[in-house]
Every structure is written in structure tokens, then in C-alpha cells.
Amino acid sequence: MDYISNTAAEQDEMLKEIGVKAVEELFAMIPEEISLDCELDVEAGISEMELMDLAKEAAAKNKSLEEMTSFLGAGAYDHYVPSIIDHLISRSEFYTAYTPYQAELSQGTLEAMYEYQSMIAELTGMGIANASMLDGGSAAAEAVTMASRISRKKKVILTETIHPAYKEVIKCYGKGHQLEFLELKSNSEIMDPAVIKENIDQETGVLVVQYPNFFGSLEKMEEIAKIKKEHKKLIFVVIANPVLLGLLKAPAEFGADIVVGEGQGLGNGLNYGGPYLGFMACKDERIMLRQLPGRIVGKTTDVDGKEGFVLTMQTREQHIRREKATSNICTNEALNALMATIYLATMGKKGLAEVAEQSYHKAHYLAEKIDQLADFEVSNKENFFHEFLVKSSKDIKEIKAKLLEEDIIAGYDLDKAGKKGLLVCVTEKISKADMDNFVEKLEVL
Amino acid sequence: MEEKLIKDYSSPGRTAYSLPELDVEKRDLNSELGGYLREDLDLPEVSEVDVVRHYTALSELNYGVDSGIYPLGSCTMKYNPKRNEKLARIPGLSYLHPYQDEDQVQGSLEILYDLKLDLAEISEMDEITLQPASGAHGEFTSLMIVRRYFEARDENRKNVIVPDSAHGTNPATAKMAGYNVIEIASNQRGMVDLAALKEAVDENTAALMLTNPNTLGIFEEDILKITEIVHEVGALVYYDGANMNAIMGYAKPGDMDFDLMHFNLHKTFSTPHGGGGPGSGPVGVKDFLAPYLPKPLLKKGKDKYYWDYERENSITKVHSFYGNYGVMLRAWAYIKTVGGSGLKKTTENAVLNANYLKARLREEFELPYAEESLHEFVLSGSRQKEKGVSTLHIAKRLLDYDQYAPTIYFPLVVKEAIMIEPTETENIATLNRFVETLLKISREIKEDPELVKNAPHNTSVRRLDETQAARNPDLRW
Numbered sequence: 001m002d003y004i005s006n007t008a009a010e011q012d013e014m015l016k017e018i019g020v021k022a023v024e025e026l027f028a029m030i031p032e033e034i035s036l037d038c039e040l041d042v043e044a045g046i047s048e049m050e051l052m053d054l055a056k057e058a059a060a061k062n063k064s065l066e067e068m069t070s071f072l073g074a075g076a077y078d079h080y081v082p083s084i085i086d087h088l089i090s091r092s093e094f095y096t097a098y099t100p101y102q103a104e105l106s107q108g109t110l111e112a113m114y115e116y117q118s119m120i121a122e123l124t125g126m127g128i129a130n131a132s133m134l135d136g137g138s139a140a141a142e143a144v145t146m147a148s149r150i151s152r153k154k155k156v157i158l159t160e161t162i163h164p165a166y167k168e169v170i171k172c173y174g175k176g177h178q179l180e181f182l183e184l185k186s187n188s189e190i191m192d193p194a195v196i197k198e199n200i201d202q203e204t205g206v207l208v209v210q211y212p213n214f215f216g217s218l219e220k221m222e223e224i225a226k227i228k229k230e231h232k233k234l235i236f237v238v239i240a241n242p243v244l245l246g247l248l249k250a251p252a253e254f255g256a257d258i259v260v261g262e263g264q265g266l267g268n269g270l271n272y273g274g275p276y277l278g279f280m281a282c283k284d285e286r287i288m289l290r291q292l293p294g295r296i297v298g299k300t301t302d303v304d305g306k307e308g309f310v311l312t313m314q315t316r317e318q319h320i321r322r323e324k325a326t327s328n329i330c331t332n333e334a335l336n337a338l339m340a341t342i343y344l345a346t347m348g349k350k351g352l353a354e355v356a357e358q359s360y361h362k363a364h365y366l367a368e369k370i371d372q373l374a375d376f377e378v379s380n381k382e383n384f385f386h387e388f389l390v391k392s393s394k395d396i397k398e399i400k401a402k403l404l405e406e407d408i409i410a411g412y413d414l415d416k417a418g419k420k421g422l423l424v425c426v427t428e429k430i431s432k433a434d435m436d437n438f439v440e441k442l443e444v445l
Numbered sequence: 446m447e448e449k450l451i452k453d454y455s456s457p458g459r460t461a462y463s464l465p466e467l468d469v470e471k472r473d474l475n476s477e478l479g480g481y482l483r484e485d486l487d488l489p490e491v492s493e494v495d496v497v498r499h500y501t502a503l504s505e506l507n508y509g510v511d512s513g514i515y516p517l518g519s520c521t522m523k524y525n526p527k528r529n530e531k532l533a534r535i536p537g538l539s540y541l542h543p544y545q546d547e548d549q550v551q552g553s554l555e556i557l558y559d560l561k562l563d564l565a566e567i568s569e570m571d572e573i574t575l576q577p578a579s580g581a582h583g584e585f586t587s588l589m590i591v592r593r594y595f596e597a598r599d600e601n602r603k604n605v606i607v608p609d610s611a612h613g614t615n616p617a618t619a620k621m622a623g624y625n626v627i628e629i630a631s632n633q634r635g636m637v638d639l640a641a642l643k644e645a646v647d648e649n650t651a652a653l654m655l656t657n658p659n660t661l662g663i664f665e666e667d668i669l670k671i672t673e674i675v676h677e678v679g680a681l682v683y684y685d686g687a688n689m690n691a692i693m694g695y696a697k698p699g700d701m702d703f704d705l706m707h708f709n710l711h712k713t714f715s716t717p718h719g720g721g722g723p724g725s726g727p728v729g730v731k732d733f734l735a736p737y738l739p740k741p742l743l744k745k746g747k748d749k750y751y752w753d754y755e756r757e758n759s760i761t762k763v764h765s766f767y768g769n770y771g772v773m774l775r776a777w778a779y780i781k782t783v784g785g786s787g788l789k790k791t792t793e794n795a796v797l798n799a800n801y802l803k804a805r806l807r808e809e810f811e812l813p814y815a816e817e818s819l820h821e822f823v824l825s826g827s828r829q830k831e832k833g834v835s836t837l838h839i840a841k842r843l844l845d846y847d848q849y850a851p852t853i854y855f856p857l858v859v860k861e862a863i864m865i866e867p868t869e870t871e872n873i874a875t876l877n878r879f880v881e882t883l884l885k886i887s888r889e890i891k892e893d894p895e896l897v898k899n900a901p902h903n904t905s906v907r908r909l910d911e912t913q914a915a916r917n918p919d920l921r922w
Contacts, residue, residue, distance in 0.1 A: 001783070010873045023797055026793075027796070034669065040786075058555060092512075092525075093504040094507060098720065099718070099721035104841065104906055106720075108505065115451055121920075169765065172589060222480055248481050272553060302908055302910065309446070319614075320613070328620075329582075330613075331711065334720040342496065342500055347488070348460060349490050352488060409542070431468055
């Protein structure tokens, strides 16, 4: 099937108006040497029923989390997604629109983005937020390049406890800006603030910390805040988990200049890694705002004095400034940001705190149980939030494989990140019975 | 504003969420988290009905492809098939964690691999990464590949050449990848000026970034000479896939001797634009550039599909996971349903629709480049400007007639530019209505220019003050 609605007769009428006999004539300018002389080798089209059969066949080869209990986190979190989100974003006036260039006919998207910016600013404690970035990793990378432009220094300090994939994305983006990275090692699941302190020198422009970090641990934020205070020109970037900010102190209170992170946990499904959204917030200072990448929505008035919304501060952007833009970002993750907006409105003041709190209590319940098992130890029990590191005398791969037979995904094997252990995550969706079952299965391994 | 903000529906204590009772012991948060606990969180306190009515009301202030024609040049705002939306929500395909074992996601990997094969065939590229999450992200990935390629050859080239008609993302991307941007002027026919190109290339040139057809909708008929000139100095030629809807089944970037390119799945392959994302910008390369693609790269082994992380020459990563998988599912579904001949038909009708509009509008509006064009074309509002009415006013007046406006003031090489791309999914009746509306506006300009200059009149808000918005930023409640 196809999506062409003009009939052959209508097409002929149009060709006549154009003044050609056949549609092929419209392609006559393509030189013969490169003009395709055969059909594309792409299978013939199929009907909707056949398509759905094909999709179901593929789905049957997968094993989705519907069929399992999953303790996987590591940057993508299985929080509850209220039904109204998918219902509302399926309003096609939202999802079939483009970037709101014509503001007067795009007030829905624009007002929702303004609400998104407001709620992200509230969560992070920062003055302003943009209308979304592509994902957590690229948001972190663009925060680092922005921070380096503001500090006018090329040396960036990364901590080992940052998500390994984020570090790779940050370093990839850094190449284009000739940034130098110093990655501080840690001998536990958190960074020793003293190590951070002694590595900051005159050349250091940017410090990046994750909160909670890759291992689920809370860094010693108050001590890091003191270090930041001593180095006023240092730009402090915090990569935060926005769901947990429902309970945790806003990064602004620890002196953050820029706060970024993965917004997926805010009402976006897992979708095998995307589409997600990156969020980005910064201090409400002119120098920051001028360097902020991405779309920004502002409130203004129309000719009759009525309030409305527009894309603003566009002189930072590629379509106006070209090579002098703060970033090349154009399409962002507007619909995912809308999902996050509806999520934050739905969960509200109390609900978001409760999601974070339940995740905390449950994760600690499970961690204590696992820690009591003979062959297992939770190595960051002093400082984790809802994700923790399990070490074992047994082989992690074997543990994972055996539990998979019981339809349990035990967690993320840190082998992939060059460490030993299992990263276990608990959200509000996991029940006590799920956890007791998990512990029981671990015990009889 | 027409609809108040969600926070203004708040009533203390009102809630919209439901969670099960906590089934484990409550711990003492104050003693355990002390200095980490936040004191206040000022989020809305509203009911579920409040949320549903508010966002429904907002959707009614919006306009999408489902509302009517959306002729934004360069954006390919075609119809977004609903079956693809349904497909992407099948739990067996969507409720997957990115770190699940490959064994558990073979069905999805098979789909992604199938998509890669089709993209490679459509473009005549050899290897594909699906990781970039948007067009500009694909551009960035491509330019980082260019950079890595020269690094591997111990060459330190500094410049990237971009035509003056290029998308703003091209020069912005080149800069982000650490290159100087050299802009070259187009010739009188709206094409790359070969003499200017020859003048600009040297051993310091890393790449030329080019769209073909270009942003004027004009096919660069000297393309083989262009790629040859660039290759002669050892530089690479990158294809911006924004305009793929113009050539499917008729020509392939690989045959034009492009070395690498990006696709816009959200343009060419019908996935929804979402009000500004999510998109997906896969990158295709010729074999010799494959080692530099981001990791992991999807591969097919003997009996299973797998992610290859062992890629020492890779540019590493541009996304936390594998890119916008949900968008890829929809694009795959589109290619499956339309099929090879359907893609060609798509292109034919996109070009037919654009040429029909051009034929009907070219007398009333100035056509700055008479050259034949493909899926889009650019008019100028300069005649209307003489009457004191600018292209911006024309665009705003279109909104009064409940139709979205074309891209305006781009490409920069055309004064008062009106860039129109109808796509193949519009029918003749819709196109006629669009033409008649534009002709009517042109009459209005002659008879009552103030009417047009003060547009829009019928939208929920009238002309918004952008200067005020930028001067006194109000970016949050």
C-alpha cells in the first residue's frame, strides 16, 4: 500500500498544468550516469494485517519485561507510566506537528514546553531550563561544551563514578572543542572529595559529577559544594536523576551551575533505549542563557495584549547564527518532553516524592536481604538510593543466566563497564513478593 | 492566554496519581538521608480530570499534519500512518530495557537489521549506524567520522565547505566537530558554482557538505564533477539526507560518489515530528569509513544478531544507548508497507505535487530560480514586499485560513523566501485550496494591505511580540 491519494486522472490533470506528459519527465535533469536503471531492491509493500503479523512474529522472538521481573536500571528506569500520558500525546495535533515556528498556530506545544521548562527548573532548583535535548548522554556532553565556553578553559574533570556511556559521549563531543579530560579514579562507589580538590588547578574549567552516580550512590555533595565555592570560576555540572529529585535536594543547593540528565524516568517507557529526552537547566544568568543550546520557549503578549508563547532567544541557534550557534541541535525530543510534562503534572507535588520514596524503601529492603546472604555483599550500602552494587564470590554471568531461567533479570553486569559486580535497581513497580522471590532464588543458587 | 497554566488548576491536597501501598517497612528518611532531603517541591496539585482537560485544551490550540496541509519546506511533513503508531506500542517490541541480553531481543534486532539493509539499498551506502537521534545528530556523527578518518591518516585538515544555500545545521555541525567553515556562493542557476568550489578546495579541506537536490529543490546536475573536485584533494563528500524524498528510486547518493550521509527517518520515512522531535538520523557510509562508525554497531552473526562493541577506531558514542529505537520501528513499518515500488511512487508524487504548486503560483509570485525543481521550490515575496507586505505577513495570513505556513526567509540566498514542500500525501483538492488561498492573499495585498499586515486575526492569539520575549525573557512560571 502507499499513502498517495491522487488518482491517475488527477495526476494527469496536474501533469497537464505543469506542461509535461509523464511524471518521469520531471526527473529529466538527473544525469544519465547516475539515474537508476532498475527498481530498488526493497521488498514489495504489504497490507496492514500482514505488517502486524510480521511485527508480532518479531515480538514473539523477544522476551519483554511483561514476562519477567527486572532489576535492570543503569540509566534507563522502569517507573510506572500513568495511562493518561499515552492517551494525551496521541492527540494528533500534538504528535503530527513540527517545531512551533508559527507560534500563533502552535500555542499548545509552546505552552506545554513552557510548563516543562518551569517544572524542570523547579526540580533542579535552577533558574531556567531549555525545551529538551536528545538524551541524557548528549545533554551531558553539550553541558560540558557549554561549561567550557563559559569558563573559557579546556580542562574538564570527570569522575569515574559517572555512567560509562555518558563519559564516552562527553569525550566524543569534547574532541571537536579540543577539550582535555582528566578522569579521577575512585576506590569505592563514590568519589573522595579530597581527590577532586587536589586535582583542580588554574586550567580547570569544568567539574562533572553524577547525582546519584552510576552505582546508585550519593556523592558527598556538601563537601563538593564547598570545593565549588572555593573555585568560583569553575563551572559545576551535575548529571541528575530527575525522578529522585522528587525527594532529593535540588542540585542548585550544592552549587550546580548546569544540571542535566536523562528524563526518561519521567513518564517515558523503556523502548529499548529511545526515544528518551535529555533535560538541561542552568542558572538564570545572562552569560549562561546566551550559551544554552536548544529550543527555549518564552512568554510574551500579542498585539492585543493577550499572553501567549513563542520560541525565543533564537539568536543562539543554528538557523539564525549558523556556525556561530551554541549547538547544531534542531529537532529535539519535544513529544517526550510533553510526556514528562504530563507525568510531572499527574504525579504532582506528592506523587513524585512518593515514587522516589517507595523506590528508596524497597531498594533498601532488597539490599538488606541480599547482604545477609552468605555469598553476596552489597558494597555501597552506606550511601545508595535506589540502585546498589552487589559483589559475589560466585560468577556474575552464571548468576544472571540462572535467574533468567526463573524469569528474573538480576541486574546490570558491571563487567560491561570494566568492573566486577551486579548493579541492582528497584523502582516502585517491584513488589515485596518479587523481591522475596529474587532473594530466594539467589539463596539456592 | 487562551488556556491557563496547569499550575493554576492547583488546589492544595488535590492529586491525580495512584500508587499501590508501600509493602515494605518504611525507613527513617531523616536520619538516613539527612542533608540530602529536599524541603519543598512546588509541582502542581491537580486531579486527573484537570490534567486530561488541560492538555486536551492545549492540543486544540495546535495544528498538525492531521489538521491539514503543512507545507514547511525542507521538513517533509507527510502523513504519519496510524498503523505504525500502533505497531510501535506492541509491548513485545516496546517494553524492552536497553541492557537486556541480545538473546532476549532478537526480534527487535532483526527489525533494525532489516531497516539497515533497506536504508543501504535506498542510498547505495555499505554500512549503517542507527545511533544518531536526529538529523543534526546524524550530521555531527558524520563529521566526527570525517575527523576520525583523517586522524587515522595522520592528517590534520581544518576546513569544511558548505554552500550558502545549506541548512543552518551544516555550518553549526562543522563548527561543533572542530572545523572552520568555508561558505561558497551558489551560481545564478541556484547550484554549486564549480569555479568557486575549485577555488575553495585544497589539501586543508576535510569535507564538503551538500544536499541534493539542494534547499532550492534544484538537482545539482554537475554532482559527479563536484564529488570529483573534492575527492581530487583527498577530501570527503557528505550528503545531507534532508531531501531524500525527492530522489528515492530515481538516484542514490552512493552513485553520486558521496562517501557518507545521514537520513531523516522523521522526514522521508513518515515518522511523526512530535512538535519538534523525536527524530532519528541514521548515518550511512561507504566501506572504507565503516571502521569509524559509533559503537555498538549492529551485526548479524552466524545464528544471531548482536551489538559489536569491539571497534577500536570508532568515534565511540553519540547517544547513551542505540538511538531512537521507537522511531526506527515506525520507519521500518513504513518501508515494509510501502515497499520498493511504493517508495518510488512516493518520490514521484512528492515531485508532482511540488511542481503542480509551482506551476500554479509562479505567475503571481516571483520565482527567483527558473531551473527545474523536484520535491520543493522557493518563491520570493519581493513583489508583495513592494506593496509593503512582507513574507512574514503572508505566512501569518495563511494561518487565518487555517493552513500552516511554508518555511520562510530560508534559504538565505533568496530575499523574502517562501519555501514550499507539499509532500506526496496531499491531494489535488488540498493543493488547490492552498493555491487559491495564496492567490487570495496576494489580491488582499493589492486591495487592503493592512488586513494582511495585521494578520493573523482568527487564531487563538494574534501576532506575538518576539522582541519583547527576547528582551525580557520570561521562561518559567
